Amino acid sequence: MREDVDERIDLLGSLPFMGMHLACLLTIWTGASLIALFVCLALYGIRMFGITAGYHRYFSHRSYKTSRSFQFVLGWLGAMAAQKGPLWWASHHRSHHRYSDTADDVHSPSVGGFWWSHVGWFLCRKYNETEDSLIRDLTSYPELKLLNRFYVLPPVVLAVFLLALGRFIQIVAPGAHTSAGQMLVWGFFISTVLVYHGTFVVNSLAHIFGRRRFPTKDDSRNNLLIALITFGEGWHNNHHYAPSSERHGFYWWEIDVSHYILKALSWFGLVWDLKDDHGRKAGQGVYIWKVLFTFDSGKQEVQYTRTGVMRRFGWQAP
Numbered sequence: 001m002r003e004d005v006d007e008r009i010d011l012l013g014s015l016p017f018m019g020m021h022l023a024c025l026l027t028i029w030t031g032a033s034l035i036a037l038f039v040c041l042a043l044y045g046i047r048m049f050g051i052t053a054g055y056h057r058y059f060s061h062r063s064y065k066t067s068r069s070f071q072f073v074l075g076w077l078g079a080m081a082a083q084k085g086p087l088w089w090a091s092h093h094r095s096h097h098r099y100s101d102t103a104d105d106v107h108s109p110s111v112g113g114f115w116w117s118h119v120g121w122f123l124c125r126k127y128n129e130t131e132d133s134l135i136r137d138l139t140s141y142p143e144l145k146l147l148n149r150f151y152v153l154p155p156v157v158l159a160v161f162l163l164a165l166g167r168f169i170q171i172v173a174p175g176a177h178t179s180a181g182q183m184l185v186w187g188f189f190i191s192t193v194l195v196y197h198g199t200f201v202v203n204s205l206a207h208i209f210g211r212r213r214f215p216t217k218d219d220s221r222n223n224l225l226i227a228l229i230t231f232g233e234g235w236h237n238n239h240h241y242a243p244s245s246e247r248h249g250f251y252w253w254e255i256d257v258s259h260y261i262l263k264a265l266s267w268f269g270l271v272w273d274l275k276d277d278h279g280r281k282a283g284q285g286v287y288i289w290k291v292l293f294t295f296d297s298g299k300q301e302v303q304y305t306r307t308g309v310m311r312r313f314g315w316q317a318p
């Protein structure tokens with residue numbers, strides 16, 4: 001656990017986050033319905049896309065290009081997930097890549113432990129502010145700065161919309177057995193908590209469990225389960241190896257839903273210049289044969305790459 005006074009959990013500031021979790025229990029009174037479950041899943045998908053394709057692949061890494069208006073749409077979708085503003089998110093994420101798994105990393109499980117990397121860092125006062133020096137390319141857009149400042153607006157608008165939607169369905173289709181309260185609980189509280197922890201496992205578990213294809217300096221892993229729930233972010237070792245690549249799943253079997261959606265959006269001209277660095281970068285590291293040689297002093301892993309270049313990866317204790 002971290003000793004630093006600055007890194008203590010900000011209890012007052014964390015009340016909305018705690019409240020969001022507690023509010024899920026309201027389902028005991030509101031009950032559930034098929035339509036409420038559907039809205040919960042749909043809003044999980046829309047907002048997970050806002051976080052991964054918007055906050056992460058666009059604002060943090062600029063791994064593709066888009067228009068100024070669609071850039072704002074991506075920012076709004078991400079902000080609906082109640083994970084603060086796009087500039088705040090991008091500045092801390094860029095810092096994570098700069099200092100991955102060192103003492104200066106904002107959320108490293110190897111340094112601060114699982115809970116710190118999962119939620120602790122998100123709830124402490126130290127990281128409340130947006131670090132402008134890391135996001136100079138984004139601060140020139142006044143609409144983004146506004147969205148970053150009033151980040152509570154998109155989630156509040158969503159909650160109000162869900163209340164109205166629930167009431168509307170209750171009136172026009174009483175057979176759907178839903179209500180304003182039920183729609184708020186499932187579409188907003190439960191769905192938001194799912195997006196929270198879906199996103200947070202990338203910071204925590206994707207640096208602990210999974211395979212390491214590339215010997216990056218950090219502890220990032222490739223993990224299929226995390227990739228499925230986060231629309232492709234689970235190919236985290238790939239991502240730390242080629243952070244500017246829009247595509248995180250390097251092979252057809254590495255399911256990367258955000259990439260599929262962005263690719264489809266590019267056919268309609270909504271996004272373009274999708275950077276696909278994996279071909280160039282991964283070509284040097286992907287092996288066809290892996291041979292483990294044993295020497296007197298230890299083992300050395302030798303990987304033969306697609307291009308025929310042999311790479312040697314670190315000595316391991318015998």
Ligand SMILES: [Zn+2]
Pocket residue numbers: 096100202203207220236240
């Ligand atoms: Zn990482």
Ligand SMILES: [Zn+2]
Pocket residue numbers: 056060061093097239243
């Ligand atoms: Zn990243």
